[in-house]
Amino acid sequence: MRIVVLGAGVIGATTAYALAADGHDVVVLDRQPAAGLETSFANGGLVTPATSDSWAAPGTPAKILKWLGKDDAPMLLRLSAVPGMLRWGLSFLANCRPAPWRANTRATLALALDSLAELRRIVALEQLSYDRNPPGLLKIFRSKGSMESALRAAALYEELGVRVERLDAGTAVAREPALAPIAGRLSGAVFYPDDESGDAFKFTQAIAAVAAARGAQFRYGQTIHRLAIEGERITAVETGGGPVKGDLFVLALGSYSPRLARTIGLSLPIYPAKGYSITVDTPGWNGAPRIPVADDELKAAVTPLGERLRVAGTVEFAGYDTSLDARRGRMLEDNLAAILPDHPKGPVRHWSGLRPLTPGGRPIVARLGPRNLLVNAGHGPLGWTLAAGSARRVAELAENYRDRGQDSRRAREGR
Ligand SMILES: Cc1cc2nc3c(=O)[nH]c(=O)nc-3n(C[C@H](O)[C@H](O)[C@H](O)COP(=O)(O)OP(=O)(O)OC[C@H]3O[C@@H](n4cnc5c(N)ncnc54)[C@H](O)[C@@H]3O)c2cc1C
Secondary structure: OEEEEEOOOHHHHHHHHHHHHOOOEEEEEOOOOOOOOOOOOOOOOEEOHHHOOOOOOOOHHHHHHHHOOOOOOOEEEOHHHHHHHHHHHHHHHHHOOHHHHHHHHHHHHHHHHHHHHHHHHHHHHHOOOOOOOOOOEEEEEOOHHHHHHHHHHHHHHHHOOOOOEEEOHHHHHHHOHHHHHHHHHOOEEEEEOOOEEOOHHHHHHHHHHHHHHOOOEEEOOOOEEEEEEEOOEEEEEEEOOEEEEOOEEEEOOHHHHHHHHHOOOOOOOOEEEEEEEEEEEOOOOOOOOOOOEEEOOOOEEEEEEOOEEEEEEEEEEEOEOOOOOHHHHHHHHHHHHHHOOOOOOOOEEEEEEEEEEOOOOOOEEEEOOOOOEEEEEOOHHHHHHHHHHHHHHHHHHHHHHHHHHHHHHHHHOOO
């Protein structure tokens, strides 16, 4: 069966690997010259089941209102974006109620845990290297109040099988000595020993390479314009380089998935939630952290990546605009200085990306619309975290599709 995967971000590349490993004939299309060059390029680098709680949470609407129009807010809604996101926004608000929040968080966490196990299996099997850190994520707190509310989320994680260690400030600094300069400002920390981290872009490139070694064809520089459909089936993807035919199609275009889906009348509830990161070099710095540190108050995480530090954070609802706002970039520089005041000073590389966010935070991994379309999109702030598990689910859906296809062929042929 020939399967055409649309998109070579972390989701498309990991999906291509899973499908090629199952023996399918796989073609991957992407407009960029290589894998992982859009939202998967410079993200926070966390594989973090312990951050599965949906952004659509009971306290979020009040925060968004409080921060409205404030350029330095961690979560910023640009008023100009509102008309284009009304339907999505109402659904987001509906998901902020306690019951949907718990259900969304549970579902995302279950997928994240499956995904973590699958990622570890693939990394060991294929010997992938991507500046992977020792396991663990340290979430630090600067006030008693914020620690207490985070402990309530931690309790839900624990209930669902995630290991959680509550630490006082001294133990947190012993766990990550790079925090010594700010020890006096910490009220405590929570350590999640099973989270992982590394460079998501290097991972994407590495998994694309092993997928290619298993026979997947990656065709870059191919802009996808529309899907050609006959009856209930997609027959081809129309690209700048001509039509690409296949038996089954996997839509993995991240934030751009709804745009293509619209060409066949399919509506996908995915909205781009812009985020920023900065990357600084730290060659030879002995004081560098060994594991990522997420600062609850600053809503930012610092992740070591080889001889670099990545700081990622901030959310902005501003449509498909990826331009860099200097003020929001500076916020991340200030955050880095507030977490690791002694970090080596040097050039800072700024980046922004569009998280493909669904109202409840759960990705869409399902067969939708035409009979031969699988969707693997909408992974929001957790694309790398959920990639391997989502790819496995797509591979299972492809397997079922093949079985059903063979059954109906046999029925038609009277066998
Ligand atoms: C600041 C920030 C920090 C983040 N931190 C983390 C983190 O720590 N951990 C985590 O798990 N996740 C994190 N994320 C989220 C994660 O990066 C995304 O969920 C993930 O990258 C989405 O992957 P994707 O493959 O769906 O999309 P993308 O990586 O955007 O891939 C989509 C691909 O489709 C291609 N494409 C789009 N349209 C077309 C077209 N018309 N024709 C041809 N090709 C097309 C693009 O070129 C692209 O390669 C973060 C995101 C941001 C912005």
